[in-house]
Amino acid sequence: MTNRKRTITFLIGVIFILIISSGCSINSKNKPVSKTEFVLGTIVTIQIFDNASDEVFHKVFDRLREIENKMTINRENSEVININSKAGKDFVKVSDDTYYVIKKGKYFSKLAKGRFDISIGPLVKLWNIGTESAHVPPKEDIHIKKNLVNYNNVILNESEKSVMLKKEGMILDLGGIAKGYASDEIVKIFKKKNIKHAIINLGGNVFAYGNKPDGSLWKIGIQNPFSQRGDSIGFVNVANKTVVTSGIYERFFEEDGRRYHHILDPNTGYPVENNLAGVSIITNKSIDADALSTSVFSLGLNKGIKLIERLEDTEAIFITKDFEVYVTSGLVEYFTLTDSNFKLIKRSE
Missing domain, CATH: 3.10.520.10 (ApbE-like domains)
Structure with missing residues (x-):
């Protein structure tokens, strides 16, 4: 090595x-x-x-x-963490704050033709840039995580103010x-x-x-x-x-x-x-x-x-x-x- x-x-x-x-x-x-x-x-x-x-x-x-308590993915619990934990399984009801930010995030993801994407979380967690564990991941890992990134797979239920990630392993990241x-x-x-x-x-x-x-x-x-x-x-x-x-x-x-x-x-x-x-x-x-x-x-x-x-x-x-x-x-x-x-x-x- x-x-x-x-x-x-x-x-x-x-x-x-x-x-x-x-x-x-x-x-x-x-x-x-x-x-x-x-x-x-x-x-x-x-x-x-x-x-x-x-x-x-x-x-x-x-x-x-x-x-922060509603939208962070860097603590044990938050509304966004709850969404991520039920990716590919179920909708999660969220506050008006979180729903609004996710909805705006989808809008800008579409506007930028996916170059900005609120479902970028799998890649963010893989690279860990900004932490002591930042590193260049193996190409095969990047390929796997990249396939989980797609804002179109962030599903919104307007009447229920609930959110679901279509694929298991997806991660919302509202840091942007x-x-x-x-x-x-x-x-x-x-x-x-x-x-x-x-x-x-x-x-x-x-x-x-x-x-x-x-x-x-x-x-x-x-x-x-x-x-x-x-x-x-x-x-x-x-x-x-x-x-x-x-x-x-x-x-x-x-x-x-x-x-x-x-x-x-x-x-x-x-x-x-x-x-x-x-x-x-x-x-x-x-x-x-x-x-x-x-x-x-x-x-x-x-x-x-x-x-x-x-x-x-x-x-x-x-x-x-x-x-x-x-x-x-x-x-x-x-x-x-x-x-x-x-x-x-x-x-x-």
Whole structure:
């Protein structure tokens, strides 16, 4: 047996998206009140720039834990684990939360023609990327698990709010969409509590809620995919928008001198191979951005741009391995490139 040198990297923040406050100073009376906890498998930081009681933070983190308890596959029990345990056997009745997320997951799986797939669980568990047991599985194992991945085999019963996986051995994994849903649920809490200005950061899944206290736009920095130091290549000016990024540097491991990232291709069973290093989605709902960031990354530059250009109120930034940056048409005036190592490519329409 040969000794294989492996390096495993897991960035807890998933994608570091820098919140840039320069260009709009926040005076002392508008200093944010913030709270940070580890939930949904990542570091969550909530910053509120209004008068906010402890009750607001309690409601936010209680809601996040409620969502995690329903949708995780990394504990002994959850609604999704119950679905997985009865794969090929029976329907499982679930909460409105879980049913909604699975239904949205199927929608985006279809939109991406299966390049994003909420039934990717068998491959995720096989590769174990982001854990100490990450490794390159045998080809025959990949082939077997790949045949269990098909979002069309996730069966929904709308009237009963129940879900069934058609084949035994299938595994639902909502990791590519649940954080987005959680972020949107925080927005609902803020609206009920009359919060006007806040930043929601679920491990790099950012929602710029409202605008800055002085009325200007937030500047959200976009991570340099070739740096682990939190360096940004530029920033977008946004208000009431979510910014969600997927890239080859979120979670990965190295084996025999080759790097394997965590975005798996359902068609091949291996990590996606194309020229993209990172994709950031800017839109109104975080659940949409969460699913789309993985979807368009897997689709690649040309197909990804075409998909985003068809969607209303949705924009994207694509960073290639050649240090080129592409932005969709509606984002051109809101994105500023600040790193001279990268080149902004203007596309001809």
